[in-house]
Amino acid sequence: MSPQIRFPQTKRERTTTAQLIALNERLEVIERRHCMLQNTVEALGREAGVSVGSPCSHCDQSHMLIKDGHMYCPHCGHRRTI
DSSP states (O other): OOOOOOOOOOOHHHHHHHHHHHHHHHHHHHHHHHHHHHHHHHHHHHTTEEEEEETTTSSSSSSSEEEEEEEOOTTTOEEEEE
């Protein structure tokens, strides 16, 4: 027996369904842009001789950058030696 397809009946259900569809489309665009940005940042880091590390444990607003045996946060300036 095939599952029954239920179409939204009330205006509220139709509105909620439309909002979910729009939200899903926005999320897919954001995920694609995020991947592109991540690839670009990693490539820039390689070109500049900088590695991208873990998130900053001090501010959690940026990833740590690693260069010449030091890790530093470009957002808050927190530094550590490796």
